[in-house]
Amino acid sequence: MASGAERIQVRAGVLDVTLERSGSRDGRPVVLLHGFPYDARCYDEVARLLAAEGADVVVPYLRGYGETRFTQASTPRSGQQAALAHDLLALIDVLGLESPLVAGYDWGGRAACVVSALWPRRVGGLVTATGYNIQDIAASSTPRRPELERRLWYQYYLHGERGVRGLAAYRSEFARQLWREWSPTWGFSETAFAASARSFDNPDFVDVVVHSYRHRYGLVAGDPAYEPTEAALALQPPITVPTVVLDGEHDTVQPPKPRAAYEPHFPALVAHRVLNAGHNAPQEAPADFARAITDLWAAL
Template sequence: MTALLYIRTSMLDVAYEAHGPADGTPVILLHGFPYDPRGYDAIAPVLAARGCRVLVPYLRGYGPTRFINEQVLRSGQQAALAKDLLEFMDALSIPQATLAGYDWGGRAACIVAALWPQRVRGLVTGDGYNIQDIAKSLKPRSPVTEHRLWYQFYFHTQRGVDGLTANRAQLCKLLWSLWSPSWAEGPSLYDQTAPSFDNPDFVEVVIHSYRHRFMYAPGDPALEPIEVALALQPPISVPSISLCGADDGVGPAPEEDDDVEHFSGFYRREVLPGVGHNIPQEAPQATLAAIIELLDRR
């Protein structure tokens, strides 16, 4: 069992798992919603055996990670996730790391790679360019896409708040099955992750995340400069590999890569057959190969 460690940032006591030598090449692995570090159980030890220092934090609102201040906004906006990652690196005196993430974690990784490229050696991103274009969020999308996003619209209502509060385990398990329909092992692994949703801030952070991205909730004023920068949809210049699940129930990979224009450096996309939304846990070998490819580039 990997020991649980803590580091304090300006907002959080971040719980994280660490693998490998303390002086190894830093790799940070970031989970999404509704997942946790268990998604990297088949990946972190292999990277550690190669001499990497592998860090797998629990995002705000998940597992043992806690806010320091009881009064602060439980923001789930994209700028908050990115600032958490940057401060996590600062607190651990990591000048540069290879980042891998998907969903919320992929968003944090993409933002840091775009706005602070000197801090990122390489980026493995689940489903490409994950920086939200909030200004366009209210534009209707295809009915098929809107249907897949039902949970986000549910969270815009008080009924959704109450439903997530009362039924978080069942609701998140449903999302696992809908988003990874061909992942046979998913149902048997869910119970390992579900306790992370018992965090006292989970509901508030999740609700704020899905409301803010549609402009139905204000953000943290302290994070506005980051949001202003993200509104410009900044390019990502660091070496990047995008892994996309062909069976992703949130958004299957399109035949043509419409994210390529957002990457100005080395970039390639790989579509993974039979893989859904939880990319590292469903396709650990492909995820490992992508991370190692970037580590070996220099």
Template sequence: MKSITAGCLEIHYHETGPDSGDPVILLHGFPYDPRAFDAVAARLAAQGFRCLVPYLRGYGPTRFLSPDTMRSGQQAALGADLLAFMDALSIPSALLGGYDWGGRAACIVAALWPGRVRGLVSCGQGYNIQNIAQASTPAPAAEEARYWYMYYFHTERGRAGLTLNRNDLCRHIWQIWSPSWQFDAATWAASAPSFDNPDFVEIVLHSYRHRFGGIPGDPAYDGIEAQLAAQPGITVPAIVLQGGDDGVDPPTLHDPHRPHFTGFYARQIIDGAGHNLPQEAPEAFAAAVLTLAARTARD
């Protein structure tokens, strides 16, 4: 494991592959950690890519530099962290791949700083930038039911539950979001320590409360949030992967996120995979990265 000072964080990350390889940054979601990309990174490293897999703010050994920094989990903070990580490592541009929170960070950098992104693999919704202005618009009942955890985290009971029962809660989420993924005890044990980060609870609660517009964000990110409120398009080449068995964000026949992508775009539904797609279907995720790498090399 390596670490680097980037923005307001000391970001810890795993690096696989040759130093001279084309960089690929892989970003995990909630409630997961970099272990989700072990098999993907191994496949890409074998093809000569330099794979970097950071722990997001609030996860694993990543820490804030100052106790006075707001423990924000808002989308703009995640995007700013990724950009700062690239700057700190002097990476002018990279292929980005992520899901859930990590996919959101990747989409934000691709939308606002497209010159830094050679290609994007995004899972689940695809266009993972929150439309906070419309967050209070109710969804169909089945969708609302899938978002129980968001509403739970708006309550102090949810705070207590995440604080006292985080392993039980996070493991339950793994099971219901990926019902066909038969992970074993060793797989869970490899990731569970990442949720013991001292800022995990505050960042998770802030993330879900902020996205509904109920609490303010960190003023340091107001400028980025203002740009994201316009729902900027993504111009870089992109492949969206969706797990056919995703228990929280199941794919639909209609692709409502397609209009947000104005460059090369492909969407694939991966049968037998759930929400944690890179860990459940690493071959498909790695293949998507390789497809974009070949395409951008031609361009």
């Protein structure tokens, strides 16, 4: 946990969200959102740097991670993009955050992108690693070149029941394999990995993850509560809030693209930067990730 951070739990929507909050409650609010298969530990240094700048830093554990829990047994354990976005909206509401900057990568970047696209007045700006993270589910059945498809083996593995049993039995090994593949230049320690791996013991982790990687291909239905949001996302809306896009130079899942590839999605693109990092940009390049956030708020 970042130095000086307070760990708290709040009721937000369908979740009791565990989060870590640091910095000044009177400062610029910033919400930092982790991806799969990582957790809040990826933001320890980023949070410390932002808190030192006077920000009000909030780092939640997403649904299915850490000590975050569903409030009702009957709530579908959905991992769809709309669910993650509504979780973020509920958290912003319950904490009373006014126009926070939202930043994330992977699943967290998806939540931040969806909220920024559909509810732009609720956020002050966006920092997104790997760019436009809103899924185009209608196009997901179109095959891609084999060298691209092989990167997604873990997704296809989870489409079958053998993969579900494999994830349940080997949560840590599954995550460690992806950390190594996605960030080949990052020499993370076993201590650092173990600090995040305990979050995968969440009782809903497997169900939420499996649903995420099936829903994005249209293989399973989503939570009916989020149907209107998914319909809006199917239109692939632009993100009009001021945005900084970050790419990891060594990211093997989503390699860097030129700025021109992002401009159609981000009419208010402030900057595009390529970091010396793989997929887990905030933990691999925390100073650069934090600087992207402080540069964005300075530009607003």
